Amino acid sequence: MTDRLSRNGLLSMAACAARQIREHHACLSALDSVAGDGDHGSAMLRSAEKIERAVANAPENCLRACFEQIAWGVFDADGGASSSLLGSFFLGMRDGVPANAPSLDCRELAAAFQSGLRAMRKQTPAEVGDKTMMDALIPAVEAFSAAAAKGEDIAASLAEAACAARSGAEATRHLTARYGRARWLGEKTRGHPDAGATSMALLFEGFSEGLRSRKGETGHA
Numbered sequence: 001m002t003d004r005l006s007r008n009g010l011l012s013m014a015a016c017a018a019r020q021i022r023e024h025h026a027c028l029s030a031l032d033s034v035a036g037d038g039d040h041g042s043a044m045l046r047s048a049e050k051i052e053r054a055v056a057n058a059p060e061n062c063l064r065a066c067f068e069q070i071a072w073g074v075f076d077a078d079g080g081a082s083s084s085l086l087g088s089f090f091l092g093m094r095d096g097v098p099a100n101a102p103s104l105d106c107r108e109l110a111a112a113f114q115s116g117l118r119a120m121r122k123q124t125p126a127e128v129g130d131k132t133m134m135d136a137l138i139p140a141v142e143a144f145s146a147a148a149a150k151g152e153d154i155a156a157s158l159a160e161a162a163c164a165a166r167s168g169a170e171a172t173r174h175l176t177a178r179y180g181r182a183r184w185l186g187e188k189t190r191g192h193p194d195a196g197a198t199s200m201a202l203l204f205e206g207f208s209e210g211l212r213s214r215k216g217e218t219g220h221a
Helices: 007-035 040-057 063-075 081-095 106-121 134-149 154-174 181-189 195-218
Strands: 004-006 103-105
Touching (some): 007 063, 040 063, 040 081, 040 195, 106 134, 106 154, 134 154, 154 195
16 A cells, blocks of 8 residues: 655656656647647646656655645746646645655645645636636545545545546536636637646646556555
8 A cells, every 4th residue: 555655756746747748738738729828738848847846856854845845836837827826736735734744644645635725726716617727626636535535545546536637627628618718719618628627637647657656666655
């Protein structure tokens, strides 16, 4: 079982998430061009690389500091609204991590994800069904929390979160955008998944892959 998340486990998660964004950033920009200015992929690529760099340079024995450095790195990524929202999420995660904690168990990580989601909700009124990144993030956090409450380990909980995020992102294909520039296009936004929700699904898929690969190598995170 992957019982605790260390900084090394978080680094593996960040590396795989960055790889997912690198491999799909052109697709993200293409999705964004349907209803936006087509730069979401580039913005997320900068954010993902900031996440990876921040974890690599963070103190090894303080996950709270890791999430804080991730947050400020993303804020500095110059990615517009996506950087602001994603940075707020990680800053919120920092607030949910016990001071000086060198690692987190599954329920502690669930609490951190929930804290991050609360921080995001202070920045946007969007909910599931509004065709934004929240369509993927909210189901991911809920799925992770439910798995943690059932006693699943972190790797299994992240796998469920990634699946929920992907399902949420795919569901936006049939929705009409209600926020941002896309809302002015109305029904024309139907038929395409939301770029923000898709990028959030890619992040969680990367998180899951990174921890699963590390578990396979070391037996723990």
